[in-house]
Amino acid sequence: MSNLSRWTRRSRPLFTLYLPVMPFVLFALFPLYFMLITSFKKNAELYDVNAVPFLIGRGVTFAHYELLSKDTLFWSWFVNSLVVSLAATAISVVLGVLAAYPLARLKFPGGDSFGVAIFITYLVPPTLLFLPLSTVVARLGLSDSLWALVVTYPTFLVPFCTWLLMSYFRTVPKEIEECAMLDGCNRLQTMVRILLPVALPGVICAALFAFTLSWNEFLYALVFVSPAELKTMTVGIFSELIRGDIYYWGGLMAGACIGSLPIVIAYVFFLDYYVSGLTAGAVK
Protein backbone atom coordinates (compact mmCIF):
# COMPACT_ATOMS: atom_id res chain seq x y z
CA MET A 1 0.00 0.00 0.00
CA SER A 2 2.70 2.45 0.98
CA ASN A 3 4.64 1.35 -2.07
CA LEU A 4 1.67 2.13 -4.26
CA SER A 5 1.10 5.57 -2.76
CA ARG A 6 4.78 6.38 -3.09
CA TRP A 7 4.60 5.31 -6.70
CA THR A 8 1.59 7.52 -7.40
CA ARG A 9 3.23 10.46 -5.64
CA ARG A 10 6.38 10.05 -7.65
CA SER A 11 4.67 9.49 -10.96
CA ARG A 12 2.22 12.36 -10.54
CA PRO A 13 4.50 14.91 -12.24
CA LEU A 14 4.66 12.53 -15.15
CA PHE A 15 0.94 12.97 -15.79
CA THR A 16 0.46 16.56 -14.65
CA LEU A 17 3.69 18.01 -16.06
CA TYR A 18 5.67 15.92 -18.51
CA LEU A 19 2.72 14.53 -20.41
CA PRO A 20 1.04 17.93 -20.93
CA VAL A 21 4.35 19.54 -21.98
CA MET A 22 4.99 16.85 -24.60
CA PRO A 23 2.57 18.27 -27.22
CA PHE A 24 4.33 21.66 -26.94
CA VAL A 25 7.75 20.07 -27.41
CA LEU A 26 6.52 18.00 -30.35
CA PHE A 27 4.85 21.02 -31.93
CA ALA A 28 8.07 23.00 -31.59
CA LEU A 29 10.43 20.31 -32.83
CA PHE A 30 8.48 18.36 -35.43
CA PRO A 31 8.87 20.87 -38.32
CA LEU A 32 12.62 21.03 -37.66
CA TYR A 33 12.88 17.25 -37.50
CA PHE A 34 10.88 16.97 -40.70
CA MET A 35 13.18 19.50 -42.36
CA LEU A 36 16.18 17.36 -41.45
CA ILE A 37 14.82 13.98 -42.59
CA THR A 38 13.41 15.42 -45.83
CA SER A 39 16.87 16.68 -46.76
CA PHE A 40 18.28 13.12 -46.52
CA LYS A 41 15.49 11.27 -48.36
CA LYS A 42 15.81 10.00 -51.90
CA ASN A 43 13.48 11.64 -54.40
CA ALA A 44 11.77 8.31 -55.11
CA GLU A 45 10.70 8.11 -51.48
CA LEU A 46 10.01 11.82 -51.15
CA TYR A 47 7.48 11.80 -53.97
CA ASP A 48 5.82 8.50 -53.12
CA VAL A 49 2.35 9.19 -51.78
CA ASN A 50 2.23 5.85 -49.99
CA ALA A 51 5.58 6.05 -48.18
CA VAL A 52 5.49 6.76 -44.45
CA PRO A 53 6.71 10.37 -44.31
CA PHE A 54 7.97 10.34 -40.71
CA LEU A 55 11.01 8.15 -41.23
CA ILE A 56 13.69 7.56 -43.82
CA GLY A 57 12.62 4.18 -45.18
CA ARG A 58 14.74 3.62 -48.28
CA GLY A 59 18.18 4.73 -47.32
CA VAL A 60 19.93 8.02 -46.78
CA THR A 61 21.15 10.18 -49.66
CA PHE A 62 23.35 13.25 -49.83
CA ALA A 63 22.20 14.08 -53.36
CA HIS A 64 20.25 17.16 -52.24
CA TYR A 65 23.31 18.58 -50.53
CA GLU A 66 25.39 17.83 -53.62
CA LEU A 67 22.85 19.55 -55.85
CA LEU A 68 23.02 22.54 -53.54
CA SER A 69 26.82 22.70 -53.67
CA LYS A 70 27.24 22.02 -57.38
CA ASP A 71 24.23 23.53 -59.15
CA THR A 72 23.58 26.59 -57.04
CA LEU A 73 25.52 29.48 -55.57
CA PHE A 74 24.74 28.12 -52.14
CA TRP A 75 28.19 28.63 -50.62
CA SER A 76 28.37 32.18 -51.97
CA TRP A 77 25.09 32.90 -50.21
CA PHE A 78 26.48 31.34 -47.07
CA VAL A 79 29.61 33.50 -47.20
CA ASN A 80 27.52 36.62 -47.99
CA SER A 81 25.32 35.98 -44.98
CA LEU A 82 28.36 35.45 -42.81
CA VAL A 83 30.16 38.60 -43.99
CA VAL A 84 27.07 40.80 -43.71
CA SER A 85 26.08 39.42 -40.30
CA LEU A 86 29.55 39.76 -38.82
CA ALA A 87 30.00 43.30 -40.15
CA ALA A 88 26.53 44.46 -39.09
CA THR A 89 27.00 42.87 -35.66
CA ALA A 90 30.39 44.53 -35.11
CA ILE A 91 29.07 47.95 -36.11
CA SER A 92 25.92 47.60 -34.04
CA VAL A 93 27.60 46.38 -30.88
CA VAL A 94 30.19 49.19 -30.99
CA LEU A 95 27.55 51.86 -31.64
CA GLY A 96 25.27 50.26 -29.07
CA VAL A 97 27.93 50.24 -26.36
CA LEU A 98 28.82 53.86 -27.09
CA ALA A 99 25.20 55.02 -26.99
CA ALA A 100 24.14 52.90 -24.05
CA TYR A 101 26.92 54.15 -21.80
CA PRO A 102 25.85 57.82 -21.52
CA LEU A 103 22.17 56.84 -21.44
CA ALA A 104 22.77 54.54 -18.49
CA ARG A 105 25.35 56.62 -16.65
CA LEU A 106 25.35 60.32 -17.43
CA LYS A 107 22.91 63.14 -17.05
CA PHE A 108 22.88 65.47 -20.03
CA PRO A 109 20.38 67.72 -21.80
CA GLY A 110 18.36 65.72 -24.31
CA GLY A 111 19.33 62.43 -22.72
CA ASP A 112 15.79 61.39 -21.86
CA SER A 113 14.48 62.31 -25.30
CA PHE A 114 17.22 60.30 -26.96
CA GLY A 115 16.36 57.35 -24.72
CA VAL A 116 12.74 57.57 -25.83
CA ALA A 117 13.83 57.91 -29.47
CA ILE A 118 15.93 54.75 -29.15
CA PHE A 119 12.95 52.98 -27.62
CA ILE A 120 10.66 54.05 -30.47
CA THR A 121 13.11 52.96 -33.18
CA TYR A 122 13.51 49.69 -31.28
CA LEU A 123 9.80 49.09 -31.86
CA VAL A 124 9.74 50.18 -35.52
CA PRO A 125 9.29 47.03 -37.60
CA PRO A 126 11.51 46.87 -40.73
CA THR A 127 8.36 46.39 -42.80
CA LEU A 128 7.33 49.98 -42.07
CA LEU A 129 10.34 51.56 -43.76
CA PHE A 130 11.58 49.21 -46.48
CA LEU A 131 10.13 51.27 -49.37
CA PRO A 132 11.68 54.67 -48.56
CA LEU A 133 14.83 52.92 -47.34
CA SER A 134 15.24 51.30 -50.75
CA THR A 135 15.17 54.80 -52.26
CA VAL A 136 17.80 55.98 -49.78
CA VAL A 137 19.95 52.94 -50.50
CA ALA A 138 19.67 53.61 -54.24
CA ARG A 139 20.64 57.28 -53.79
CA LEU A 140 23.67 56.29 -51.75
CA GLY A 141 24.64 54.07 -54.68
CA LEU A 142 24.56 50.96 -52.54
CA SER A 143 21.84 48.99 -54.33
CA ASP A 144 22.85 45.48 -55.35
CA SER A 145 25.85 45.38 -53.07
CA LEU A 146 26.35 43.79 -49.69
CA TRP A 147 27.05 47.28 -48.31
CA ALA A 148 23.34 48.00 -48.59
CA LEU A 149 22.74 45.35 -45.92
CA VAL A 150 25.75 46.20 -43.76
CA VAL A 151 24.49 49.79 -43.60
CA THR A 152 20.77 49.11 -43.11
CA TYR A 153 20.81 46.19 -40.65
CA PRO A 154 22.18 48.43 -37.88
CA THR A 155 18.98 50.50 -38.12
CA PHE A 156 17.17 47.79 -36.19
CA LEU A 157 20.22 46.30 -34.43
CA VAL A 158 21.58 49.49 -32.83
CA PRO A 159 18.35 50.33 -30.95
CA PHE A 160 18.14 46.73 -29.77
CA CYS A 161 21.77 46.58 -28.60
CA THR A 162 21.53 49.98 -26.94
CA TRP A 163 18.38 49.05 -25.09
CA LEU A 164 19.80 45.73 -23.95
CA LEU A 165 23.18 47.14 -22.89
CA MET A 166 21.59 50.03 -21.01
CA SER A 167 19.94 47.62 -18.64
CA TYR A 168 23.20 45.69 -18.19
CA PHE A 169 25.26 48.82 -17.57
CA ARG A 170 22.80 50.01 -14.92
CA THR A 171 23.46 46.88 -12.85
CA VAL A 172 27.19 47.73 -12.58
CA PRO A 173 27.93 49.94 -9.54
CA LYS A 174 29.04 53.45 -10.46
CA GLU A 175 31.74 53.50 -7.80
CA ILE A 176 33.94 51.08 -9.74
CA GLU A 177 34.27 53.57 -12.55
CA GLU A 178 34.74 56.57 -10.32
CA CYS A 179 37.82 54.90 -8.86
CA ALA A 180 39.29 54.41 -12.30
CA MET A 181 38.59 58.00 -13.27
CA LEU A 182 40.24 59.30 -10.15
CA ASP A 183 43.25 57.27 -11.13
CA GLY A 184 43.40 59.28 -14.32
CA CYS A 185 41.45 57.25 -16.86
CA ASN A 186 39.17 59.17 -19.21
CA ARG A 187 35.63 58.08 -19.94
CA LEU A 188 36.52 55.92 -22.89
CA GLN A 189 39.32 54.15 -21.03
CA THR A 190 37.08 53.65 -18.02
CA MET A 191 34.37 52.17 -20.18
CA VAL A 192 36.67 49.84 -22.07
CA ARG A 193 38.83 48.73 -19.15
CA ILE A 194 36.45 48.75 -16.21
CA LEU A 195 32.82 48.64 -17.31
CA LEU A 196 32.98 46.35 -20.34
CA PRO A 197 34.76 43.46 -18.58
CA VAL A 198 32.15 43.55 -15.83
CA ALA A 199 29.27 43.87 -18.29
CA LEU A 200 30.71 41.27 -20.67
CA PRO A 201 27.68 38.96 -20.47
CA GLY A 202 25.56 41.85 -21.74
CA VAL A 203 27.93 42.50 -24.63
CA ILE A 204 27.99 38.80 -25.59
CA CYS A 205 24.21 38.72 -25.42
CA ALA A 206 23.89 41.81 -27.64
CA ALA A 207 26.36 40.37 -30.15
CA LEU A 208 24.59 37.00 -30.27
CA PHE A 209 21.21 38.59 -30.85
CA ALA A 210 22.56 41.02 -33.42
CA PHE A 211 24.18 38.15 -35.32
CA THR A 212 21.02 36.03 -35.14
CA LEU A 213 18.78 38.87 -36.30
CA SER A 214 21.12 39.69 -39.22
CA TRP A 215 21.48 36.08 -40.26
CA ASN A 216 17.70 35.59 -40.18
CA GLU A 217 16.86 38.87 -41.93
CA PHE A 218 14.81 38.40 -45.08
CA LEU A 219 12.95 41.51 -46.27
CA TYR A 220 15.84 43.97 -46.68
CA ALA A 221 18.00 41.29 -48.28
CA LEU A 222 15.16 40.50 -50.68
CA VAL A 223 14.55 44.14 -51.60
CA PHE A 224 18.01 45.72 -51.69
CA VAL A 225 20.08 43.02 -53.38
CA SER A 226 19.02 41.29 -56.59
CA PRO A 227 22.05 39.68 -58.33
CA ALA A 228 21.95 35.95 -57.59
CA GLU A 229 25.61 35.76 -56.52
CA LEU A 230 25.17 38.54 -53.94
CA LYS A 231 22.11 37.12 -52.23
CA THR A 232 22.14 36.09 -48.61
CA MET A 233 21.27 32.63 -47.38
CA THR A 234 17.60 33.20 -46.56
CA VAL A 235 16.81 34.93 -49.84
CA GLY A 236 19.01 32.74 -52.04
CA ILE A 237 17.39 29.50 -50.98
CA PHE A 238 13.91 30.91 -51.30
CA SER A 239 14.22 32.66 -54.63
CA GLU A 240 16.78 30.61 -56.55
CA LEU A 241 15.65 27.09 -55.66
CA ILE A 242 12.04 27.61 -56.63
CA ARG A 243 11.96 27.85 -60.39
CA GLY A 244 8.51 28.33 -61.79
CA ASP A 245 6.39 25.39 -60.76
CA ILE A 246 9.28 23.04 -60.05
CA TYR A 247 10.13 22.73 -56.41
CA TYR A 248 13.30 21.00 -55.31
CA TRP A 249 11.94 20.07 -51.92
CA GLY A 250 14.95 17.97 -50.96
CA GLY A 251 17.32 20.76 -51.92
CA LEU A 252 15.16 23.40 -50.25
CA MET A 253 15.18 21.46 -46.99
CA ALA A 254 18.93 20.79 -47.25
CA GLY A 255 19.49 24.52 -47.70
CA ALA A 256 17.16 25.33 -44.81
CA CYS A 257 19.11 22.89 -42.60
CA ILE A 258 22.53 24.34 -43.35
CA GLY A 259 21.08 27.84 -43.22
CA SER A 260 19.78 27.23 -39.71
CA LEU A 261 22.86 25.38 -38.51
CA PRO A 262 25.13 28.31 -37.46
CA ILE A 263 22.32 29.79 -35.40
CA VAL A 264 21.44 26.45 -33.82
CA ILE A 265 25.10 25.83 -32.90
CA ALA A 266 25.40 29.28 -31.33
CA TYR A 267 22.12 28.61 -29.56
CA VAL A 268 23.23 25.30 -28.08
CA PHE A 269 26.38 26.87 -26.65
CA PHE A 270 24.82 30.10 -25.42
CA LEU A 271 21.27 29.10 -24.48
CA ASP A 272 21.30 31.15 -21.28
CA TYR A 273 22.34 34.31 -23.11
CA TYR A 274 19.49 33.86 -25.56
CA VAL A 275 17.02 33.43 -22.73
CA SER A 276 18.25 36.52 -20.88
CA GLY A 277 18.34 38.60 -24.07
CA LEU A 278 14.82 37.55 -24.95
CA THR A 279 13.39 38.51 -21.59
CA ALA A 280 15.49 41.67 -21.09
CA GLY A 281 13.36 43.73 -23.44
CA ALA A 282 10.12 42.86 -21.72
CA VAL A 283 10.87 42.21 -18.09
CA LYS A 284 13.47 44.83 -17.26
Place this chain on the structure above:
Amino acid sequence: MQLKTLNGDVAKIAARGEAQARTLSDVLVRDTSVAYAFIAPAFFLLLFLVAYPFVLSVWFSLSDARVGETGAFVGLDNFSRLLSSAIFLQTLQNSIVFTSLALGAKTVFGMALALLLYRIGRFKRLIRGAVLLPFIVPTALSTLVWWWMFEPLYSVVNWTLKSLHLVNHDIPWLSDPYLAMFTVILVNTWRGLPFFAITLLAGLVAIPKELYEAAESDGAGPVGRFWHVTVPLLKPVLAVVILFSTIFTLADFNIVYVLTKGGPMNMTHLFATYSFVLGLQGGQIAQGAAVSLFLFPILLIVVFAQLRMVRKATTYE
Protein backbone atom coordinates in the same frame (compact mmCIF):
# COMPACT_ATOMS: atom_id res chain seq x y z
CA MET B 1 42.23 39.35 -7.71
CA GLN B 2 40.34 42.06 -9.53
CA LEU B 3 37.91 42.39 -6.68
CA LYS B 4 40.75 42.90 -4.25
CA THR B 5 42.25 45.79 -6.17
CA LEU B 6 38.81 47.32 -6.50
CA ASN B 7 38.32 47.16 -2.77
CA GLY B 8 41.69 48.76 -2.38
CA ASP B 9 40.68 51.58 -4.69
CA VAL B 10 37.45 52.16 -2.82
CA ALA B 11 39.38 52.36 0.41
CA LYS B 12 41.83 54.81 -1.16
CA ILE B 13 39.06 57.10 -2.26
CA ALA B 14 37.30 56.91 1.06
CA ALA B 15 40.56 57.96 2.67
CA ARG B 16 41.08 60.86 0.26
CA GLY B 17 37.67 62.15 1.19
CA GLU B 18 36.54 65.62 0.28
CA ALA B 19 39.77 66.68 -1.30
CA GLN B 20 38.57 64.90 -4.43
CA ALA B 21 35.23 66.63 -4.65
CA ARG B 22 36.47 69.33 -6.99
CA THR B 23 37.98 66.85 -9.42
CA LEU B 24 34.75 64.86 -9.43
CA SER B 25 32.62 67.89 -10.22
CA ASP B 26 35.09 68.82 -12.96
CA VAL B 27 34.53 65.39 -14.41
CA LEU B 28 30.77 65.82 -14.19
CA VAL B 29 30.97 69.10 -16.11
CA ARG B 30 32.81 67.38 -18.92
CA ASP B 31 30.09 64.74 -19.05
CA THR B 32 27.86 66.54 -21.51
CA SER B 33 30.40 66.70 -24.29
CA VAL B 34 31.45 63.11 -23.65
CA ALA B 35 27.82 62.02 -23.75
CA TYR B 36 27.21 63.75 -27.08
CA ALA B 37 30.39 62.34 -28.56
CA PHE B 38 29.41 58.80 -27.56
CA ILE B 39 25.88 59.12 -28.81
CA ALA B 40 26.70 60.87 -32.08
CA PRO B 41 27.33 57.76 -34.27
CA ALA B 42 24.09 56.06 -33.25
CA PHE B 43 22.22 59.36 -33.47
CA PHE B 44 23.32 60.10 -37.04
CA LEU B 45 22.71 56.53 -38.15
CA LEU B 46 19.15 56.63 -36.86
CA LEU B 47 18.63 60.15 -38.19
CA PHE B 48 19.65 59.28 -41.75
CA LEU B 49 18.38 55.71 -41.97
CA VAL B 50 15.26 55.74 -39.78
CA ALA B 51 13.99 59.28 -39.26
CA TYR B 52 14.72 60.48 -42.81
CA PRO B 53 13.17 57.41 -44.48
CA PHE B 54 10.15 57.87 -42.26
CA VAL B 55 9.73 61.48 -43.44
CA LEU B 56 10.30 60.26 -46.98
CA SER B 57 7.62 57.63 -46.49
CA VAL B 58 5.12 60.26 -45.33
CA TRP B 59 6.02 62.40 -48.35
CA PHE B 60 5.60 59.43 -50.70
CA SER B 61 2.20 58.64 -49.26
CA LEU B 62 1.08 62.23 -49.95
CA SER B 63 2.42 62.27 -53.50
CA ASP B 64 1.94 60.38 -56.74
CA ALA B 65 5.52 59.08 -56.79
CA ARG B 66 6.34 56.05 -58.90
CA VAL B 67 9.60 54.21 -59.40
CA GLY B 68 12.14 56.71 -60.76
CA GLU B 69 9.79 59.69 -60.47
CA THR B 70 9.70 62.10 -57.55
CA GLY B 71 6.01 62.82 -57.99
CA ALA B 72 3.85 65.79 -57.01
CA PHE B 73 1.87 66.53 -53.87
CA VAL B 74 -1.62 65.04 -54.05
CA GLY B 75 -2.81 65.39 -50.45
CA LEU B 76 -4.67 62.44 -48.97
CA ASP B 77 -5.53 61.04 -52.38
CA ASN B 78 -3.67 57.77 -51.82
CA PHE B 79 -5.40 57.13 -48.53
CA SER B 80 -8.88 57.83 -49.86
CA ARG B 81 -8.18 55.65 -52.87
CA LEU B 82 -6.97 52.85 -50.61
CA LEU B 83 -10.01 53.07 -48.37
CA SER B 84 -12.25 52.55 -51.38
CA SER B 85 -10.14 49.70 -52.76
CA ALA B 86 -11.56 46.23 -52.19
CA ILE B 87 -8.11 44.62 -51.92
CA PHE B 88 -6.97 47.10 -49.30
CA LEU B 89 -10.14 46.68 -47.24
CA GLN B 90 -9.57 42.93 -47.46
CA THR B 91 -5.98 43.47 -46.28
CA LEU B 92 -7.25 45.55 -43.38
CA GLN B 93 -9.67 42.81 -42.41
CA ASN B 94 -7.00 40.11 -42.80
CA SER B 95 -4.63 42.07 -40.59
CA ILE B 96 -7.20 42.34 -37.82
CA VAL B 97 -8.15 38.65 -38.03
CA PHE B 98 -4.54 37.48 -38.29
CA THR B 99 -3.25 39.64 -35.45
CA SER B 100 -6.09 39.02 -33.01
CA LEU B 101 -6.25 35.25 -33.53
CA ALA B 102 -2.48 34.76 -33.51
CA LEU B 103 -2.11 36.96 -30.41
CA GLY B 104 -4.94 35.13 -28.68
CA ALA B 105 -3.43 31.72 -29.42
CA LYS B 106 0.05 32.83 -28.37
CA THR B 107 -1.23 34.35 -25.12
CA VAL B 108 -3.31 31.34 -24.06
CA PHE B 109 -0.85 28.63 -25.08
CA GLY B 110 2.15 30.71 -24.06
CA MET B 111 0.67 31.12 -20.58
CA ALA B 112 -0.08 27.38 -20.35
CA LEU B 113 3.43 26.51 -21.47
CA ALA B 114 5.00 29.00 -19.05
CA LEU B 115 3.06 27.51 -16.14
CA LEU B 116 4.23 24.02 -17.11
CA LEU B 117 7.85 25.08 -17.59
CA TYR B 118 7.75 26.85 -14.22
CA ARG B 119 7.03 23.63 -12.36
CA ILE B 120 9.26 21.33 -14.36
CA GLY B 121 12.34 20.25 -12.47
CA ARG B 122 14.04 17.48 -14.36
CA PHE B 123 15.26 18.03 -17.95
CA LYS B 124 14.53 21.72 -17.40
CA ARG B 125 17.25 23.07 -19.68
CA LEU B 126 16.58 20.49 -22.36
CA ILE B 127 12.86 21.19 -22.51
CA ARG B 128 13.27 24.97 -22.39
CA GLY B 129 15.90 24.77 -25.10
CA ALA B 130 13.68 22.65 -27.33
CA VAL B 131 10.66 24.87 -26.88
CA LEU B 132 12.61 28.06 -27.66
CA LEU B 133 14.12 26.72 -30.88
CA PRO B 134 11.42 27.88 -33.35
CA PHE B 135 12.07 31.47 -32.31
CA ILE B 136 15.78 31.30 -33.10
CA VAL B 137 15.78 29.50 -36.46
CA PRO B 138 15.50 31.81 -39.53
CA THR B 139 11.78 32.34 -40.13
CA ALA B 140 12.11 32.47 -43.91
CA LEU B 141 13.72 29.02 -43.84
CA SER B 142 11.50 27.38 -41.23
CA THR B 143 8.43 28.62 -43.10
CA LEU B 144 9.69 26.62 -46.11
CA VAL B 145 9.28 23.40 -44.17
CA TRP B 146 5.75 24.42 -43.20
CA TRP B 147 5.06 24.98 -46.87
CA TRP B 148 6.36 21.48 -47.60
CA MET B 149 4.22 20.10 -44.76
CA PHE B 150 1.11 21.65 -46.32
CA GLU B 151 2.09 20.95 -49.93
CA PRO B 152 -1.00 19.92 -51.98
CA LEU B 153 0.17 16.44 -53.05
CA TYR B 154 2.66 15.22 -50.48
CA SER B 155 1.47 17.01 -47.35
CA VAL B 156 2.54 15.11 -44.24
CA VAL B 157 -0.45 16.62 -42.43
CA ASN B 158 -2.88 15.25 -44.98
CA TRP B 159 -1.06 11.90 -45.00
CA THR B 160 -1.49 11.63 -41.22
CA LEU B 161 -5.14 12.69 -41.27
CA LYS B 162 -5.89 10.21 -44.06
CA SER B 163 -3.99 7.40 -42.35
CA LEU B 164 -6.00 7.97 -39.20
CA HIS B 165 -9.16 7.94 -41.37
CA LEU B 166 -10.13 11.37 -40.10
CA VAL B 167 -10.58 12.62 -43.66
CA ASN B 168 -10.77 10.79 -46.96
CA HIS B 169 -9.52 13.50 -49.32
CA ASP B 170 -6.64 15.97 -49.40
CA ILE B 171 -7.36 19.17 -47.54
CA PRO B 172 -6.38 22.24 -49.63
CA TRP B 173 -4.50 23.99 -46.83
CA LEU B 174 -2.98 26.75 -48.91
CA SER B 175 -5.45 27.12 -51.77
CA ASP B 176 -8.59 27.56 -49.71
CA PRO B 177 -8.77 31.18 -48.46
CA TYR B 178 -9.92 30.37 -44.92
CA LEU B 179 -7.60 27.42 -44.47
CA ALA B 180 -4.73 29.51 -45.83
CA MET B 181 -5.43 32.12 -43.15
CA PHE B 182 -5.53 29.34 -40.55
CA THR B 183 -2.20 27.99 -41.77
CA VAL B 184 -0.53 31.38 -41.69
CA ILE B 185 -1.81 31.96 -38.15
CA LEU B 186 -0.61 28.51 -37.14
CA VAL B 187 2.93 29.17 -38.37
CA ASN B 188 3.00 32.58 -36.73
CA THR B 189 1.90 30.98 -33.47
CA TRP B 190 4.57 28.29 -33.83
CA ARG B 191 7.26 30.93 -34.22
CA GLY B 192 5.99 33.40 -31.61
CA LEU B 193 4.93 31.01 -28.85
CA PRO B 194 8.46 30.63 -27.37
CA PHE B 195 8.75 34.40 -26.89
CA PHE B 196 5.51 34.44 -24.89
CA ALA B 197 6.35 31.31 -22.90
CA ILE B 198 9.92 32.26 -21.98
CA THR B 199 9.09 35.87 -21.11
CA LEU B 200 6.04 34.91 -19.05
CA LEU B 201 8.19 32.27 -17.34
CA ALA B 202 10.66 35.00 -16.34
CA GLY B 203 7.69 36.92 -14.96
CA LEU B 204 6.48 33.86 -13.01
CA VAL B 205 9.89 33.27 -11.49
CA ALA B 206 9.90 36.86 -10.21
CA ILE B 207 6.69 36.37 -8.17
CA PRO B 208 7.62 35.86 -4.48
CA LYS B 209 6.81 32.34 -3.28
CA GLU B 210 5.44 33.65 0.05
CA LEU B 211 2.41 35.06 -1.76
CA TYR B 212 1.42 31.58 -2.94
CA GLU B 213 1.96 30.19 0.53
CA ALA B 214 -0.17 32.95 2.04
CA ALA B 215 -2.94 32.34 -0.48
CA GLU B 216 -2.77 28.62 0.21
CA SER B 217 -3.09 29.11 3.94
CA ASP B 218 -6.11 31.32 3.26
CA GLY B 219 -7.67 28.31 1.57
CA ALA B 220 -7.13 29.21 -2.10
CA GLY B 221 -6.96 26.21 -4.46
CA PRO B 222 -4.71 26.04 -7.55
CA VAL B 223 -7.29 27.88 -9.68
CA GLY B 224 -7.84 30.53 -7.02
CA ARG B 225 -4.10 31.02 -6.65
CA PHE B 226 -3.77 31.44 -10.42
CA TRP B 227 -6.49 34.10 -10.66
CA HIS B 228 -5.73 35.97 -7.47
CA VAL B 229 -1.95 35.79 -7.26
CA THR B 230 -0.42 34.85 -10.62
CA VAL B 231 -2.58 36.87 -13.00
CA PRO B 232 -2.52 40.20 -11.12
CA LEU B 233 1.22 40.02 -10.53
CA LEU B 234 1.95 38.89 -14.05
CA LYS B 235 -0.17 41.65 -15.61
CA PRO B 236 2.70 44.10 -16.30
CA VAL B 237 4.81 41.45 -18.04
CA LEU B 238 1.79 40.12 -19.89
CA ALA B 239 0.92 43.62 -21.07
CA VAL B 240 4.45 44.29 -22.35
CA VAL B 241 4.60 40.94 -24.16
CA ILE B 242 1.22 41.47 -25.81
CA LEU B 243 2.02 45.05 -26.83
CA PHE B 244 5.35 43.98 -28.26
CA SER B 245 3.89 41.10 -30.14
CA THR B 246 1.03 43.22 -31.49
CA ILE B 247 3.47 45.28 -33.53
CA PHE B 248 5.56 42.42 -34.78
CA THR B 249 2.60 40.16 -35.58
CA LEU B 250 0.80 42.93 -37.42
CA ALA B 251 3.98 43.80 -39.32
CA ASP B 252 4.71 40.20 -40.29
CA PHE B 253 6.08 39.71 -43.78
CA ASN B 254 8.17 36.55 -43.98
CA ILE B 255 5.56 33.94 -43.12
CA VAL B 256 2.86 35.25 -45.42
CA TYR B 257 5.25 36.01 -48.27
CA VAL B 258 6.82 32.55 -48.23
CA LEU B 259 3.64 30.54 -47.64
CA THR B 260 0.93 32.24 -49.66
CA LYS B 261 2.33 35.46 -51.19
CA GLY B 262 -0.88 37.07 -49.90
CA GLY B 263 -3.12 34.71 -51.87
CA PRO B 264 -5.39 32.96 -52.56
CA MET B 265 -7.35 35.93 -53.90
CA ASN B 266 -5.59 38.37 -51.55
CA MET B 267 -7.20 36.65 -48.59
CA THR B 268 -3.97 36.49 -46.53
CA HIS B 269 -2.38 39.82 -47.50
CA LEU B 270 -1.12 41.85 -44.56
CA PHE B 271 0.03 45.48 -44.71
CA ALA B 272 3.65 44.48 -45.31
CA THR B 273 3.02 41.99 -48.11
CA TYR B 274 0.46 44.20 -49.84
CA SER B 275 2.77 47.19 -49.59
CA PHE B 276 5.54 45.04 -51.09
CA VAL B 277 3.34 43.98 -54.00
CA LEU B 278 2.09 47.51 -54.67
CA GLY B 279 5.25 49.49 -54.04
CA LEU B 280 7.99 47.22 -55.31
CA GLN B 281 6.47 44.78 -57.73
CA GLY B 282 3.90 47.26 -59.05
CA GLY B 283 6.18 50.29 -58.89
CA GLN B 284 3.51 52.39 -57.16
CA ILE B 285 5.73 53.68 -54.37
CA ALA B 286 3.16 56.25 -53.24
CA GLN B 287 0.42 53.70 -52.68
CA GLY B 288 2.82 51.19 -51.14
CA ALA B 289 4.11 53.77 -48.66
CA ALA B 290 0.54 54.71 -47.75
CA VAL B 291 -0.27 51.05 -47.03
CA SER B 292 2.72 50.52 -44.75
CA LEU B 293 1.99 53.78 -42.92
CA PHE B 294 -1.19 52.16 -41.62
CA LEU B 295 1.16 50.37 -39.23
CA PHE B 296 2.20 53.68 -37.73
CA PRO B 297 -0.85 54.57 -35.59
CA ILE B 298 -0.67 51.15 -33.96
CA LEU B 299 3.03 51.63 -33.37
CA LEU B 300 2.31 54.97 -31.69
CA ILE B 301 -0.35 53.48 -29.43
CA VAL B 302 2.00 50.71 -28.35
CA VAL B 303 4.90 53.10 -27.72
CA PHE B 304 2.63 55.39 -25.70
CA ALA B 305 1.23 52.53 -23.63
CA GLN B 306 4.68 51.05 -22.98
CA LEU B 307 6.22 54.37 -21.95
CA ARG B 308 3.34 54.98 -19.56
CA MET B 309 3.89 51.58 -18.01
CA VAL B 310 7.64 52.14 -17.69
CA ARG B 311 6.99 55.48 -15.95
CA LYS B 312 4.47 53.87 -13.63
CA ALA B 313 6.91 51.09 -12.77
CA THR B 314 9.70 53.55 -11.95
CA THR B 315 7.47 55.63 -9.66
CA TYR B 316 6.61 52.51 -7.70
CA GLU B 317 10.24 51.57 -7.22
